[in-house]
Amino acid sequence: MDPLSWGAIFTQIIIQFTPVWVALIALFTVSMRYKRRLGLYGKLFDSTVGMIGFALVMFWVFTAIFAGLFDLISTHDPLSQVSGMKNKVPGTPLKGAEDGEYAYYLLGGDKLARDVFTRMVMGSTVVIAIAPLATLFAFMVGITLGLPAGYFGGRLDTVLSFLANLILAFPVILLFYLLVTPEIVATGLPQYMAVVLFISPLAFSGVLIHSRFRTQPNKNIVRLAVVLVPLTLLYLSLINEAGSKIDFWPLDFFDIPGGTLVVFVSVVFVNSPTVFRIVRGLTMDIKTRDYVAAAQTRGERPWYIMLWEILPNARGPLIVDFCLRIGYTTILLGTLGFFGLGLPPESPDWGSTINEGRKLLSVYLHPALPPAMALLSLVLGLNLLADGLREESLRD
């Protein structure tokens, strides 16, 4: 078989992504149709920048879903090595391809003779799984600490702000190197940090419900139970890992695969002080408004005012920052991969593949460029999305 030409490679890649195109078109048709009824999300479709950003982001989200859950887009196995395909240029046909096997390496092979295209596609699953969730956790931590700091002020604020500035003054890469090395992981330190950091979603949802339904004990108990019991179970199996420092809980549903928990913890740890500062600033601004004074006069408790009066009114800037921060988290994950920290070296995530590809960059261009462009497009999409959201939310 002959190698594919650039045009043919391009067409093949587009065909390979068919499920994503279908999903994107469906999503956009439905959203455009009903955009007037969809609130802020619908307004996004009034701004070109926002739409481009959203399309880029959803492209990678759908890719991650189809490749990770349904095994659709990727052409080969991300870890399988095919002899004779080492460092081969894009479009090289597989020697002796069996029936049902994809006959080409669309974007060539890397230095271990694995398919670059498949690794790029599978890399999206790692990023899409970790980045939004880690950002969400960082927001939970930042909000649970930032609201009281901004609302009460005083000594609490001084102490918390000092701690936040302390973490912010740390060079991120030094912190990563100190937290993610195998020796430190063996001491269980990241796990202890996980214990502290991951309790905040529990605290957040508990206080959120309790402050609202405090006066209606029946409703309160039911709601608290419905939310807190599954969350607690999740929390305990999250921090619990057989054979590590924290191993006491019998009902361990899942173990986080090697290194992912450490990466997750360090990314949350680095992100939460910034969120804290934003939430604190917003709270200090909003607490001078009349409706807060009205709530205080009604005799509402502080946590009710913080979570049900102030937080909903701070949502605009927080949503925008959430999008930006997912992008930043993606960059951080890439940085970790670039230095070979945390995730296992054969992991297909973009940072690790860029790191592997860069070592041979002067001779072979193709292994490093696809993951680099993929990461760039996802972060760009998130930034554009944030920009569109900001514009549209300012318009009301």
Added chain:
Amino acid sequence: MGLFFLRRLGIMILTALCLTYIVFFLTNLYPNLEKLAKTQGNFRMSDEAVASWLTDRGYLQSTPKKYAEWIGVVPSFRHVDEDGKVIGRCIKPGMQPADAPQYCGILQGDWGWSSVSKAPVGEVLKPRLQNTGYLMLWVMIVMIPCALIIGVLAGMREGSVTDRSLSSVSILSTATPEYVSGVIFIALLASSKSPINQWLVAHEWIEGKALFKGSAAKAMENPTFENFFLPVLTIALYGMGYIARMTRASMAEVMTAQYIRTARLKGVSFGNVVIKHALRNALIAPFTVIMLQIPWLLNGVVIVETLFQYKGLGWELVRAAGNNDIEMLLGISVVSVFVVLTTQLISDIGYVYLNPRISVT
């Protein structure tokens, strides 16, 4: 102003102490020390041998005490072994115990011994710092004017075509982390396999095989445009977008102010309004952003120095962290914490100084 400065300085020193203590604590955890003992002693040491090696050198004292010794406020640890030989941190090879100083910490200017370079940390760090400083200087020279010009041009007429296109450029540059732009630049401009270079070579427009060098290893002694421009550009690009966006926002806000409208109505030309009336007020916010951007540049420096093999502070950090070079890591953390906190202080003071509406009292 004096009191404000003193308070800031106090908080700064406290922060520096806390940060270095955290680094000290993390690098001095037992597994790290065990690794140190095995690389310095020999790899087949038993657990007891490791423990005695560490005890003899004072590594197993409590962390606060070790920290105080490292800072230099407590006399350094000394150990007398069976045949009466005294060893300790302060006693350098070839020095009599009686002549050695009692205190040897950061305050005395003794930064410790790098186990990888086999030389004092201070001596190793000095050329590294110079290299990084030179790199940062050029990054600043490229980044700040570009960012300010883009921001001012974009914010001058909000919503115009110029604004739209320049804003897109700055969003693109903030979305491109150093390891992505660096890889793309090397692939397109520094590799002999890249289509651009092959085209240039075919037309005989360049002499070598590629437009730029993919490695800055020679730039330490002899920085040229060819081997130094790509690292500088890579770092500058990521920081540029953010500063440009801040400048644009600040410029756009100033341009809607009453006094600008008054000046325009009085018939001052648009160029004059921008340069004489708007710029000064619009540049207050970017100043703080630029100062606060320096710690972020440190991150970029680590990535770029690794990517381009430029032997600076970041390259040394990666090497020290990879090889468990504890005292070198501590030295680097002192330097970077100092840089971060100083820039924060300058940014605060500069903000107050530039903006007469803010008073510190």
